[in-house]
Amino acid sequence: VTVVAGDVIPPLSYPVTTTTVVLGAMASRDWRPMHHDRDFAVNRNGTKDIFLNTPNQAAWFERYVTDWTGPKGRLGRMTFRMHGSVFPGDTMVISGKVRATTVDDTGCTWVDLDLTLAVDDDVKTTCAARVAVPTETDDNPWARAGARWQP
């Protein structure tokens, strides 16, 4: 399958619950109370409820990207910007589009993606991701190391 700039990745919709937030925080060993204690989140952070933490949002984006690439897709980098919080009761929608494809000096094919995580069309997080994909069917980005891996 040829990937070109402008390609759209099918969106992922997910209903966020208190369990989603707390499980994500505990899975990422984030013990800070704004991710499990509603009173703390409301009274100390001034938010309406507990909210998804950053490492768990990274995990959501990783899942979204590799759902699309398959297991040979290897993330090189991700840059997030948080514009707002995601709370229990929200239905979050992760969307993405191919910004560019390039081949580096080592022959590695990179796909640059612009991703968003939105609730009711309000973008809460943006993520620029760079993922290596196979150049040929027998290519394997995971086999790259040292100077041949330039994320």
Next chain:
Amino acid sequence: MTDVAALPDAVAKLIGVTQYAETAAFPAERGYGWTSCASVENGNPLYWDDSVAETLAGGPILPLTTLSIWMRPHYWSPGQEGEGLALQTHFDLKALLDLPEAVISDNTIVFHAPVRPGDVISYAQVVRSVSDVKETRLGVGRFWVIDVEYRNQDHELVGVESYTAFGYRRAA
């Protein structure tokens, strides 16, 4: 441009200095990897099917975005006083600048060699910058950038994270 002179001495002296070089309290392990996958319903066979992991990555690896969790301290451990905090420089800046609240606004992760079960990860933190005083909808405070470099037991680079945070005091 940051007016470093306006910063407290104790903060200005931290910029560019490697701090908190530490080794993880426990080896990276698959249980947390699977829990991370479960938390986002990530069915990538690379993390669940050992034959796929062997073919593609030469054996099991851990989800890339678990990078930071291998250095996160236990919430409690024997002899530990107070809550264990990851990214200690972040909390140091909050205290030194007397800014009781903080949020992470930006986060860049660069993935190098994958972390494998049994790896013992080490890291070090560097404060890259601290901004002038800013006012946002959250309150009045400062932005700061902290880089974290992660290496395995063979000193192989496994990842670099860069955090931009806003420490603030809520409007009265």
